[in-house]
Amino acid sequence: MKVTTEQIKHVAELARLKLTDEEVKSLNMEAVIEFADKLSELDAEQIAPTNHVSDIYNVFREDVEVPSYDRDDILKNAPAKARGCVLVPKVVE
Amino acid sequence: MNLHEKTIHELSSMLKAKEISSVEITESVLGRIDAVEDKVGGYISVAAESALEQAKVADEKIAAGESVSDICGIPVAVKDNICTNGIATTCASKMLETFVPPYDAFVSKKIKENGGVIVGKANMDEFAMGSSTETSYFKITKNPYDLTKVPGGSSGGSAAVVAADEAIFSLGSDTGGSIRQPASFCSVVGLKPTYGLVSRFGLVAFASSLDQIGPMTKDVTDCAIALNAIAGHDSMDSTSANIKLPDYKSALVNDVKGMKIGIPAEYMGEGIAPDVKTIILAAAKKYEEMGAIVEEFSLPMTDYALSAYYIISSAEASSNLARFDGIKYGYRTKEFEDLNDLYAKSRTEGFGSEVKRRIMLGTYALSSGYYDAYYKKAQQVRTLIKKSFNDAFAKYDLILSPAYPNTAFEIGGKISDAVQMYLGDICTVSVNIAGLPGIVVPAGFDTNGMPVGMQLIGKAFDEATLLRASYAFEQNTDYHTIRPTL
Numbered sequence: 190m191k192v193t194t195e196q197i198k199h200v201a202e203l204a205r206l207k208l209t210d211e212e213v214k215s216l217n218m219e220a221v222i223e224f225a226d227k228l229s230e231l232d233a234e235q236i237a238p239t240n241h242v243s244d245i246y247n248v249f250r251e252d253v254e255v256p257s258y259d260r261d262d263i264l265k266n267a268p269a270k271a272r273g274c275v276l277v278p279k280v281v282e
Numbered sequence: 283m284n285l286h287e288k289t290i291h292e293l294s295s296m297l298k299a300k301e302i303s304s305v306e307i308t309e310s311v312l313g314r315i316d317a318v319e320d321k322v323g324g325y326i327s328v329a330a331e332s333a334l335e336q337a338k339v340a341d342e343k344i345a346a347g348e349s350v351s352d353i354c355g356i357p358v359a360v361k362d363n364i365c366t367n368g369i370a371t372t373c374a375s376k377m378l379e380t381f382v383p384p385y386d387a388f389v390s391k392k393i394k395e396n397g398g399v400i401v402g403k404a405n406m407d408e409f410a411m412g413s414s415t416e417t418s419y420f421k422i423t424k425n426p427y428d429l430t431k432v433p434g435g436s437s438g439g440s441a442a443v444v445a446a447d448e449a450i451f452s453l454g455s456d457t458g459g460s461i462r463q464p465a466s467f468c469s470v471v472g473l474k475p476t477y478g479l480v481s482r483f484g485l486v487a488f489a490s491s492l493d494q495i496g497p498m499t500k501d502v503t504d505c506a507i508a509l510n511a512i513a514g515h516d517s518m519d520s521t522s523a524n525i526k527l528p529d530y531k532s533a534l535v536n537d538v539k540g541m542k543i544g545i546p547a548e549y550m551g552e553g554i555a556p557d558v559k560t561i562i563l564a565a566a567k568k569y570e571e572m573g574a575i576v577e578e579f580s581l582p583m584t585d586y587a588l589s590a591y592y593i594i595s596s597a598e599a600s601s602n603l604a605r606f607d608g609i610k611y612g613y614r615t616k617e618f619e620d621l622n623d624l625y626a627k628s629r630t631e632g633f634g635s636e637v638k639r640r641i642m643l644g645t646y647a648l649s650s651g652y653y654d655a656y657y658k659k660a661q662q663v664r665t666l667i668k669k670s671f672n673d674a675f676a677k678y679d680l681i682l683s684p685a686y687p688n689t690a691f692e693i694g695g696k697i698s699d700a701v702q703m704y705l706g707d708i709c710t711v712s713v714n715i716a717g718l719p720g721i722v723v724p725a726g727f728d729t730n731g732m733p734v735g736m737q738l739i740g741k742a743f744d745e746a747t748l749l750r751a752s753y754a755f756e757q758n759t760d761y762h763t764i765r766p767t768l
């Protein structure tokens with residue numbers, strides 16, 4: 190499948206990336222997608238997909254309180270904070 | 283012989299006999315870092331002060347006559363995508379340049395509980411995406427055997443510091459070969475355990491269904507010792523296997539008589555350098571001399587493994603890396619118009635180009651209209667790859683192959699061509715897709731004196747057989763004793 194620059198820009202938007210035309214060129218997504226397209230040669234219609242190699246089962250535990258991380262410790266890594274909260278730009282007008 | 287040149291098992295015996303102290307070992311390693319790190323560049327950060335404190339605690343435990351682990355008092359380097367409480371964990375990315383985890387990864391906690399001494403955080407490809415450690419935001423690590431060449435990747439720092447005696451052992455992570463390929467390039471032992479054997483809690487996620495943490499060591503005995511220290515069930519990782527584990531040291535038996543070893547023809551094809559092929563065939567011959575039965579066989583689906591791997595791992599990465607949005611931690615752009623602008627600018631400025639490329643491929647493969655052709659198809663190929671290994675292990679105890687088609691390449695040699703870089707991972711990615719254990723052991727040197735490792739692949743949770751066969755090979759060869767001169 191041949192990808193267009195418009196498609197690449199659309200995917201960048203979905204991924205929350207702002208790519209300049211120069212960056213779009215240097216990422217060379219056409220070649221990377223062509224490389225991924227190798228799979229189109231294979232007929233796997235009847236094959237069930239494997240999402241995970243290990244046996245999946247539910248993991249339950251008793252609903253008991255355990256100490257969590259200290260709020261101030263967690264907030265140390267926040268780029269902006271105020272009054273014990275992470276500071277973000279206005280989301281709702 | 284200097285203390286920093288020794289193995290875990292040599293130093294552990296000396297510590298237990300009270301001939302030396304952990305502080306002396308740690309000082310020797312820190313001295314070595316001072317002497318050669320300028321050339322090698324294997325560390326993103328060195329934690330000298332806390333290492334010496336941990337060494338003192340280890341010495342006190344030993345002096346008090348406590349029964350201690352084999353890694354008690356031993357300096358270890360930890361890949362910089364594994365969280366270490368109070369020590370920056372950057373993933374070699376501008377995005378996490380200032381991130382200091384408020385908690386330990388499961389393996390970091392295990393290292394500390396066992397008395398291990400964390401000396402620093404090893405360089406890597408950004409977010410573990412790469413095969414040369416050149417995508418690191420901070421620095422390029424050099425191969426200790428030839429400083430003009432790459433150490434491999436993504437755990438290139440972890441491999442280089444062990445090869446250069448800047449750590450006694452290290453931890454790496456392996457999503458598609460990231461422990462095994464640098465082990466091959468730097469002549470160290472590297473183990474990618476079975477998916478689920480080692481907890482991923484606190485490992486910054488790249489591709490969650492493929493990632494595993496494993497040890498990188500100077501010999502096979504050390505590999506068993508380090509695996510004993512980090513394996514085990516963890517309720518914080520829902521994919522962690524809750525099974526009874528053996529003492530991996532008891533697997534170190536110099537006997538492979540009657541063992542059946544298969545060599546996949548697809549891993550020995552025309553893309554494999556002649557020197558590498560010769561060395562792998564010599565290893566096969568060595569196994570035959572030791573009494574194993576070795577034969578070539580066909581491992582179908584190898585042709586499709588690379589594309590399937592890059593689709594699955596990039597899809598999972600695009601989802602996992604969505605969390606880096608400039609809000610709760612990590613890099614936040616300085617100027618922005620609104621929330622969406624903050625997200626996009628923070629991510630665009632915080633991620634390097636290889637990370638962007640993988641996010642783009644993954645987002646594309648998961649996007650509406652393309653999901654069936656890429657992501658679902660790759661998951662179907664995953665079923666077929668798993669089946670081809672199941673069929674192989676009905677006949678063989680182990681699979682023997684190269685870890686990489688060539689020896690270490692020049693710095694700058696491949697970085698501008700992403701697809702060329704991806705094609706090199708042909709011998710390693712299938713192991714992650716199938717969730718199997720794989721080990722790389724030093725097996726020789728090419729005509730330029732660059733190391734070649736051989737890869738052994740085993741059945742799920744059969745690390746014991748891998749270690750046994752590796753140990754037997756090591757006992758009958760001396761490649762692991764040939765060290766780089768710096």
